Amino acid sequence: MNEALLADLLAAAAGALEDAAPELNRLDAVAGDGDLGVTMTEVARIAREVLAAGAAGVPELLSALGAGIARGAPSTSGTLVATAFLRASRACGEGGEPTEVLARCFGAALDGVRARGKAEPGDRTLVDGLASVSASLEASAADGLAWQEALARAAEAARSTAQATAEMEPKKGRASWAPQRALGHPDAGCSMLAIVLSAAAARAGA
Amino acid sequence: MNEALLADLLAAAAGALEDAAPELNRLDAVAGDGDLGVTMTEVARIAREVLAAGAAGVPELLSALGAGIARGAPSTSGTLVATAFLRASRACGEGGEPTEVLARCFGAALDGVRARGKAEPGDRTLVDGLASVSASLEASAADGLAWQEALARAAEAARSTAQATAEMEPKKGRASWAPQRALGHPDAGCSMLAIVLSAAAARAGA
């Protein structure tokens, strides 16, 4: 996957984030402070800026995204997304099939987010979404699937995990302070991940 | 007019004030701070207390009302009503026909309110109401009318003056700060006077 293609997918994801902002605010408001859409609109704006500026290569682009988001959108989700990009940047450089690279990147992102946020799978956070996406990509890589197909399956995994979080009790973040409130509503961060991946997969046209 | 009769009329007036509180708040809110009903409810409460305590005679009753209201309801209207009672108390003791006494009392009240509030007739204040009531009582006294009839005419004068104030530009009090707002609405203080006199007149059964 080259830089231009990645940029194209990310631009699609940014657009989807902006469209979903009210929905993300609403989901976050159920048990949090109702600002995830505000933050993700800012993340999308930063992403567009970084994409417009261009970068020497994929790792450079990912690390510029991570640094820009860490600087410009440092809420919980923004910081975790930044961490994910920074870790992905370090993991993507070692070559391999595009699907393998994707799997490595999301695996690294998952590890980074777990380390920074100290949430475990099942805590009803972004970790759940990243864990299922990462597992799906691993499986696709093992099966030798094309990256477009792998991305589509990863998006599907993200969507169903987001749905599944509706039945989980939150253990981390603002939602954990009133765990019962969250029940019946998907986790906002996982929904955000599903939206982003769905948009990228649709753009990839698989 | 003896003390018991006066107390009976005042009790009727107090009841009317309480009933009219929301309307008085509304009229005051048009151009003032919307609390005339609140103040007059307090005035009514104090009046009932003073009436329940009783007094040695009419002047004593009126001065107890004035002192109680001055102490307990000292807003603009409360202070003016207190002044009116205190002046009436000093004026009522000299004997004469009941209608003459009434006329003297309201004349003294008018003078007191003018002195304290420094408003002139035509400024759209309680002074307008008191001036027309006082004039009406003077005329009734000159015509030798019974006090019940005089009171009924005074109430009628108060009502029509209140209506007339709707066309006046306020010059004193809060309403004067936005004179155009008041136009079309009767002055709250004059309406209050009309309500009180109407209730007393109805009670007097003329």
Add this chain to the structure above:
Amino acid sequence: MRKIINHPKAFVDEMLEGVLLAHPSSLRSPARRVVVRADAPRQGKVGIVTGGGSGHLPLFMGYVGAGLADGVAVGDVFASPSAEQVLEASRAVDAGAGLLYLYGNYSGDVMNFDLAAELAMAEGMEVATVLGTDDVASAPETEPERRRGVAGIALLYKVAGAGAEQGRSLAEVVAVTERAGAGLRSMGVALSPCTLPAAGEPTFSLPEGQMEIGMGIHGEPGVSRGPLRPAADIGAELVGHIVDALSCGRGDDVAVLVNGLGATPVEELYVLYRSVHAGLVSRGVEVRRTWVGEYATSLEMAGASVSVMRLDEEILGLLDAPARSPLLARW
């Protein structure tokens, strides 16, 4: 009503109970609804007595403290205190050096303070009066006696209080306070109504998305109502009216107070101040001192007011003198 209260009728007295429980070493109550500095009377010092309706904290009680006022008569919500309360406050703070009655120009208050002054003088106290009359929106410049007093009075307490604390005579305190007041103007904007506890419903209606320029601190009608505009426009308009009224410009030194009416976050007051500052600086006016926060509120009204006071070195010195009251100091 979204209010943390018990019975509305008990509101003022329970508030006072809370104040006296919270600040027993700073304040005491010599009579019902009268509060004075715990150390009053202070021998040889001009006593400053203030008062007015409740619902405006920190106005009026918040200005009772060292370097500020000595006593306050506390009225019902938006209603004057009685002459009797003012008299009791006067008795409690009188230290033989005379009394300054310093309060806002509202008819109920004027009547009751004037009556109290007569009674106090009959008891041998010396009494002078200075009224807060800073609200540009309430009357034309040609009729100062009709202008109402709003948040600017906070600066007058500071000037008068510092002068009194320094041992100046009543005549001197009156003179400098009057001079400060003559160069002091304010104007406000309201974005929402407020609700008197005893009335239970908003005093007036002001729909979301509308604002009223010039509204008074009891909801008295302002000079114009219209769609809510950006902070920069509001700041420019308020400064324009004030600067016109004061005819101040290049070379003038001023102090500025941006006051919140109750529900407006301090963040917004600073956003507003940014434009107020720009408006003054662009006219060559130098801002020597600035205060931003809640100094005179209208219950939970949303909105703000801007006050500008001309400075000379004497007034500036008094503004800089130490002052402390339990309701103003956050530590």
Add this chain to the structure above:
Amino acid sequence: MRKIINHPKAFVDEMLEGVLLAHPSSLRSPARRVVVRADAPRQGKVGIVTGGGSGHLPLFMGYVGAGLADGVAVGDVFASPSAEQVLEASRAVDAGAGLLYLYGNYSGDVMNFDLAAELAMAEGMEVATVLGTDDVASAPETEPERRRGVAGIALLYKVAGAGAEQGRSLAEVVAVTERAGAGLRSMGVALSPCTLPAAGEPTFSLPEGQMEIGMGIHGEPGVSRGPLRPAADIGAELVGHIVDALSCGRGDDVAVLVNGLGATPVEELYVLYRSVHAGLVSRGVEVRRTWVGEYATSLEMAGASVSVMRLDEEILGLLDAPARSPLLARW
């Protein structure tokens, strides 16, 4: 929205411009959205760095001042500042005696301050962290690491700031601040929602006549919602929860802070304090110090919180030490 703002996106930066224009002799900005005491770094003194989302003034920036914190990283509304901002604040206040990061326990803030601490330590600064975790409603007593920080942190700034100002070592400042924090609990009640400027609509709905006990300062869900009750009931309930959490009773000395969330008049806070005081005194707890006012707000949310801190003579001495910041001091 009833807000005095320009473009919602410019809100935080324009607010900061206003703050710096208003208080040029007390505060300066060494980097974007970083504000420090004008006299920082103060040689030999432990530097105290704080920060958090905007929308809570006087929290957090209001606690930058003499005898309080030295620097603040200012986040977007209800959002953490970045690690980079915290690092810039650290650089600007570090005077070689070590840094205390003192802020509220929210995941975004913790991640960014932790990252900044790593970076600062890599640059040779010594960094220790104490979190505000006073909100009883946010987690059971058995899980202190999950409790969020609310208005009680105002008292921790006072304790830590006074300790640092006296020249105590970082370890000593940390120890006394942790001890103060261990004996500090708060609980709040919300009567209305608030609206993020950038979101344009209330974060949640809370109809008039309803209240939510235990709601957090970002509108985090509380422990119970129901019809608005009288102030006396609210005070009794809040004190009950806090006293249970602290297991305090006869013979204990405490300081009390009654905090307004933004739109609640100070009068109501005193009405509430009256019942808070009664609840403590009836349990034999002695209230040694009381503060009532706005110390940590949630934009224009209506409501209040109560904080109670156990006292020993050392902590009391630190609470009584002088402190001054331009956003807290009204003179």
